[in-house]
Amino acid sequence: MKTLAAQVITxxxxxxxxxxxxxxxxxxxxxxxxKDFFEFSIAGMRPFAKLADELLAIAVPGLKGIVTKETKPFAEDSEKLVFKAQYLEKWDQATAEINEYWQKLSIEDFNENFNLFGQYEFPVIQNILYFIDNEVHHRGQGYVYLRALGIEPPFFWER
Amino acid sequence: MKTLAAQVITxxxxxxxxxxxxxxxxxxxxxxxxKDFFEFSIAGMRPFAKLADELLAIAVPGLKGIVTKETKPFAEDSEKLVFKAQYLEKWDQATAEINEYWQKLSIEDFNENFNLFGQYEFPVIQNILYFIDNEVHHRGQGYVYLRALGIEPPFFWER
Incomplete structure (x- = not known):
């Protein structure tokens, strides 16, 4: 039986x-x-819809890979979404799927190495922190887009 | 003696x-x-120097408050830095101070509530995750500034 080191978050x-x-x-x-969701950009960076494609391609596929120990390569969905409402629907589906897959993780899993997308060999906890950080990073970009469009973004501390 | 719940990061x-x-x-x-560090902005948002002021005012003062259990209000440094080199120096000092204060945290501390800056009453772990998230968020903004200036930002996954 492994002894778990003292750790700080459940x-x-x-x-x-x-x-x-x-x-x-x-x-x-x-x-x-x-329209701006699909088209607005600064300095040739991806519009927010493209960033959302990336986030959707990481969250469930990444977590599913961790749980099933399958290392499929990273791939954005080939089904092209053309309305914001479709993104929101897919986002909500992902929310539910994440909750389901999460239940299949054991406490030991978090410290096991996993070769995410067959490319990033790190402990699972680091993979998951990366999912979160990457989302916060790109969302920060989205905040600048919204401001540049004259739109007040949601409060950062509202979750 | 408290039993620690199974947790996932040391x-x-x-x-x-x-x-x-x-x-x-x-x-x-x-x-x-x-010059751009102090002046460049998009849509009236703060230049990156101002964001760095905020990050510096959160990291060490926040962690120090947690360790000493003193709830001083949030305040950006009144000493105005005017060169990037001064920011980098202060950043490095903060790096060392964070390492020192961190050693004074016990494993139990992370789940204790702390009223950060006399204003945000949350478990310490949430306060610390907030420090990190807030930095990633504002840095994402900095990436857009750099791109808009025609500068290639550092790779996100390089730490």
Whole structure:
């Protein structure tokens, strides 16, 4: 039997933390005007819809890979979404799927190495923190887009 | 004696995670041309120097408050820094101070409530995750500034 080192956050609280961030990103998607969500960009960076594609391609596929120990390569969905409402629907499906897959993680899993997308060999906890950080990072970009569009973004601390 | 719930990240790894993000933010500061660091802005948002002021006013003062259990109000430094080199120096001092204060945190502390800056009453772990998230969020903003200035930002995954 392994002894666990003293650690500082429970799986439940980490899931809540992640889903809190995802709820905020959902509000950022909602805040974009339909057209700007797909088209607005600064300095040739991706529009927010493209960033949302990336976030959707990481969250459930990444977590599913961790749980099933399958290392499928990273791939954005080939089904092209053309309305914001479709993104919001897919976002909500992902929220539910994350909650389901999360229940299949054991406490030991978090410290096991996993080769995410067959490319990033790190402990699971680091993979999951990366999912969150990457979302916060791109959402920060979305905040600048909204401001540049003259739109007040949601409060950062509202989750 | 309290039983600790099964948890997923050690204090050492969380510190490494935070300092990894801080190292990346330092590279973002370095990437700005001197003048733009203080002046460049999009849509009236704060220039990156002002964001760095906020990050510096949160990291050490916040962690110090947690360790000493003193709830001083949030305040940005009244000493005005006017060169990027001064920011980098202060950043490095903060890096060392964070490492020192961190050693004074016990494993139990992370789940204790603390009224950060006399204003945010949450478990310490949530306060610390907030420090990190807030930095990633504002740094994401900095990435857009750099791109808008025609400068390639550092790789997000380099820590």
């Amino acid at each position: 799986p439940e609280d980490l899931l809540k933390h992640w889903q809190g961030h995802r709820a905020l990103t959902r509000r950022v998607i909602e805040a974009f005007p339909e | 204090p050492e790894d969380l510190l490494k995670h935070w300092q990894g993000h801080r190292a990346l933010t330092r590279r973002v500061i370095e990437a700005f041309p001197e």
